[in-house]
Amino acid sequence: MNARIGWRLASIVVGGLFILAWQFIASAHIVSPVYLPGPDRTWTALVRGFASGTLLAQLLQTVQRMLLGWLLASLVGIVVGACIGLSRPARAYLGPTLEFLRPLPASAVIPLGIAFFGLSDGMVLGVIAFGALWPTLLATVHGFAAVEPCLYEVSRVLGMSRLAVIWKIALPSSLPDILGGMRLSLTVSLILAVVGEMLASRTGLGSGILIAARTFHAPDLYAGVVLLGMLGYITAQGLFAVEARLLRWRAVR
Numbered sequence: 441m442n443a444r445i446g447w448r449l450a451s452i453v454v455g456g457l458f459i460l461a462w463q464f465i466a467s468a469h470i471v472s473p474v475y476l477p478g479p480d481r482t483w484t485a486l487v488r489g490f491a492s493g494t495l496l497a498q499l500l501q502t503v504q505r506m507l508l509g510w511l512l513a514s515l516v517g518i519v520v521g522a523c524i525g526l527s528r529p530a531r532a533y534l535g536p537t538l539e540f541l542r543p544l545p546a547s548a549v550i551p552l553g554i555a556f557f558g559l560s561d562g563m564v565l566g567v568i569a570f571g572a573l574w575p576t577l578l579a580t581v582h583g584f585a586a587v588e589p590c591l592y593e594v595s596r597v598l599g600m601s602r603l604a605v606i607w608k609i610a611l612p613s614s615l616p617d618i619l620g621g622m623r624l625s626l627t628v629s630l631i632l633a634v635v636g637e638m639l640a641s642r643t644g645l646g647s648g649i650l651i652a653a654r655t656f657h658a659p660d661l662y663a664g665v666v667l668l669g670m671l672g673y674i675t676a677q678g679l680f681a682v683e684a685r686l687l688r689w690r691a692v693r
Contacts, residue, residue: 471557476484477659482666485659494648499667500559502633502644505561506675508570510629514622516569517576521618525584526610546571546632550639564636571632572625582616619683626679656673 446611459479466478489495523528546567557563557571587610595605637646640692645664652661 461566473658474656475658477662481659482662483658485663487667489660489663495663495667498643498648498664499671500670501631501642502637502646503671504570505564505636505644506626506629506633506641509565510572510622510626511632512565512569513572513629514576517573517621517625518580518618520579521580522584522606522610522614525581527605531585536576538581542574546628547635551637554640556565557618559640559642560641561642564633564640564642567636568629570634572629575624575628576618576621579617579624580614584610584619586617587613616687619679619686623676623679623683626675627672630668630675634668644669 459606463478463480465474466473466481466612473481486495524534549570550563553563553566557566591609591613592605594644595609599600600608634646634649636642637644638650641647645668649661649668652658
């Protein structure tokens with residue numbers, strides 16, 4: 441407990457030093473204020489944006505797209521990954537195809553999404569789901585494929601059904617891999633939500649940051665970037681908490 445508190449305090453100190461250095465560089469005009477406003481101006485822009493409701497509306501739109509794309513990718517990734525991971529022939533036949541599709545950057549699929557869906561929310565959602573699919577899918581395949589074979593032998597001795605084996609043996613054993621993949625997918629979803637909003641001009645933090653950059657409103661730009669960082673941190677910590685609760689049996693073991 442003392443070590444955890446010490447590391448937490450150290451991280452706060454490092455963050456405080458970063459903000460002080462940022463303020464010093466901005467106040468000393470080492471970088472032009474047009475490009476680098478200080479934390480004070482950024483904070484003022486944050487407060488003003490939330491007071492007017494603009495930043496809140498943009499934040500909600502980005503969070504909605506991020507979560508929808510992430511949930512869709514997680515659902516497809518877990519179901520398809522479980523089917524592939526449980527079948528050795530499926531892994532042998534589909535493995536090369538998965539390895540071919542996995543390295544494809546989601547940004548390369550954006551022109552294809554625009555061709556099918558236009559500059560719409562459907563395009564943004566499709567790109568997010570495609571990019572966020574692979575970490576969860578591949579982690580699920582690995583998790584189900586790595587289940588201890590002795591457990592399957594025990595299930596056959598006990599006369600367990602296929603569904604019972606999946607629910608009581610395979611899924612709990614692969615859950616650490618699945619949750620790790622979902623956590624990475626959530627980060628990818630946030631990145632692609634912002635990129636999609638910029639390209640499709642959809643309401644959200646991405647388009648707000650792009651407009652602020654084009655109009656040289658640096659405080660608004662940095663306020664959006666800071667808000668994205670806070671959103672990423674909060675969602676990651678939330679998933680860590682869920683993972684710790686679902687996997688508390690590992691600590692007990």
